[in-house]
Amino acid sequence: MLFAQGYITDDAVAMSLFLSLQLNKPLLVEGPAGVGKTEIAKVMANALHTDLIRLQCYEGLDATHALYEWNYQRQLLHLKMTEHDKQSIDEKEKTIFSDSFLMKRPLLQAITHSKRPVLLIDEIDRSDEEFESFLLEVLSDWQITIPEIGTIKATNIPQVILTGNRTRELSEALRRRCLYLYIDYPDFEKEWLIVKNKVPGIDAKLGEQLTKFMQELRQQKLEKTPGIAETLDWAMALTALHIDHLDKNSIEQTLGVILKDWRDTRQVQLSLSELMKKTGIISKVDAL
Amino acid sequence: MITRLTSLSKNIVQFCRFLRGKGFSIGVEEETITLQALQYIDYSNHKDFYQLLKAILCKSKSQLNGFDNLFYEYWKQLDKAIDSKAKENAPNKKPPAPQHAQFKSLKAWLHGNKNDDTEETAMYSLHESLSQKDFSAIPDDEVDELMQSIKALSRRLAARSNRRYEFSNKIDLPDLRKTLRKNMRRGGELLDIIHRKPKRNRVKLLMLCDVSKSMELYTAFLVQFLYAFQQVYNRMETFVFSTSLQRITPLLKHKNFNDALNVLGGEKSGWNGGTRIGESLDQFVNAYGRELLTSKTIVIILSDGWDIGEMNILAKNMEIISSRAKKVIWLNPLAGYEAYSPEVSGMKTAMPYIDVFAPVHNAESLRMLGKWLFI
Secondary structure: OOHHHOOOOOHHHHHHHHHHHHHOOOEEEEOOOOOOHHHHHHHHHHHOOOOEEEEEOOOOOOHHHHOEEEOHHHHHHHHHHOOOOOOOHHHHHHHHOOHHHEEEOHHHHHHHOOOOOEEEEEOHHHOOHHHHHHHHHHHHHOEEEEOOOEEEEOOOOOEEEEEEOOOOOOOHHHHHHOEEEEOOOOOHHHHHHHHHHHOOOOOHHHHHHHHHHHHHHHHOOOOOOOOHHHHHHHHHHHHHOOOOOOOHHHHHHHHHHHOOOHHHHHHHHHOHHHHHHHHOOOOHHHHO | OOOOOOOHHHHHHHHHHHHHHOOOOOOHHHHHHHHHHHOOOOOOOHHHHHHHHHHHHOOOHHHHHHHHHHHHHHHHHHHHHHHOOOOOOOOOOOOOOOHHHHHHHHHHHHOOOOOOOOOHHHHHHOOOOHHHOOOOOOOHHHHHHHHHHHHHHHHHHHHHHHOOOOOOOOOOEEOHHHHHHHHHHHOOOOOOOOEEOOOOOOOEEEEEEEOOHHHHHHHHHHHHHHHHHHHHOOOEEEEEEOOOEEEOHHHHHOOOHHHHHHHHOOOOOOOOOOOOHHHHHHHHHHHHHHHHOOOOEEEEEEOOOOOOOOHHHHHHHHHHHHHHOOEEEEEEHHHHOOOOOOOOHHHHHHHHHOOEEEEOOOHHHHHHHHHHHHO
16 A cells, blocks of 8 residues: 555554554654655555645644634624624624634644544654643544534544654653554665655666665764655756766765755765775776 | 463463563553454464564554564563473563663763663663663663753753743733734724733853762763753853863853763863862852852752862852852752762751752752742
8 A cells, every 4th residue: 555655664664554544543653854754644645545634743832723723803803894783792703703713723624624634743742741741632532622612523533643753752641542653764675665666767776876875874973864855855866967876076066965964064075985985886086 | 470371362461461561551451452453464474463563562662672572582481381381480580781881881972972782771671760760870772862851851941931932821911002002003903912921030040060070970961961951041151160160151052962072071181080169169259250140040050069179168159159149059969869968078068058959860850950940
């Protein structure tokens, strides 16, 4: 199923996803940046032919941003417009606290969705602990209470995927609600397969060299270790430049695609020859 | 205890109990889910069966790492049990790694080489609550995890006084004057309501951290704490001292922690030497006191109080500091032990000038720090 969507995976990932679907449990995915955590949700939504609803977490995110908010300006304007109508106060109240004045935020959207959606709660570890416990409540009951309207129960329980970078420890309670999956950087075969799949026009030799190079690069101690996303960007960049093999020049020119920190760039520039030797790339200039 | 059970479900329940004994947080719910899940796969396939248990029963990365061994340990024992009579003894536990290994790991971390190998001790404490652990006894692979929690802690501490957009339930008064003014252009219709909150008196923090020999085990962690704190809390000045004082605020503001630590200099004199608290404080009061000691400053001193310097100098300077600063908090790593009483002469001398005396030996105690800072 995943493969059909162009997502290369291994047994652990497949099993976790399968169980999460079958048991209807949220899936908590952790791992370093750029290994395709978010991609899982996208692929899953595609495979299930349903919508992806995304809630991006950040520090200070609170319930109003995640659940719902009354469109307060619109309510006021509406009141002003109907000022001279002969509606009773009760009627007016009913109108302004109706669905059309409700701004649905991701969580409410997810539970009122007509078709069972995939709900991606991205970077949950960025949010505050208060929000995390609030989320627990929603994840276990699947209902949201709006004082003016009443309790809204989920029409379809969404398929939930939470992702995290381990910037902070998540609470035990949240972990227990979820299935846990840790994705690490892929090994050479897997990454090469991904490159081949995502950049179809790539020269076979270039692809192999480039994947090897990335594998070696991750062994180094870098500020920001490049993920698969960077590998793919690089592959696409090199293909677009019609380069069919790696040499010192081409690597140096395109280093900015994979390294996003100037200290890293400097470090790699300094150790480039060594890296290339390890990777087995022999520069033509050097050979002469 | 591993005994042979005939049915698969019983075996699974027992495996869950086995894992629970190893510190996995597995409840009845997980057991139920595991059994439910089995109907969806072909469980005679060993690989699938293994993946399924792993996917359901592991709840964190360290558990994932430890799972493989435990899994084989259990099922291997089980195979044995099938051949012979049930064994009474659980598999022998390896003795925990000796203290010096942990010390080594601290040092390794201090010098920035992350070690990915799992220490043998880690296996048996997969889920012990880190925050209760003493800083001086932590195996390698948990160091990173602890770092994270310290970072989170200090971010939270800092956030208590600098998140500007938080909602408050108690005080959410509309600012009528500004609201009217802003809505004039809309014909006096009150569309945007402007709220106001009482302005907070932001405190400044001043950290004085002891980095002498007697503090060596804790220093790496405390400096990391200072570092994390400095990253998120701007209004903070940091000094380290042993025999003399050094201002490290600009170092901590550096982006790279290892760089900062290297410059602070493992081999450099002063670091890890003896302690002269009095003289160091004297240096501080003379050089920075006028500028930094204000009624909005909370002074935090991190030290065990072992002092080889002059006691009257210490007393004099503690008095100056406590009279000028808002509050003086003394954090002592030794105070975490039950039998501790401040017997050391340095500690005794300083005691009268301290507002809060507290332990700082584990992450839990750092959390308590927040309480004292904001009351």
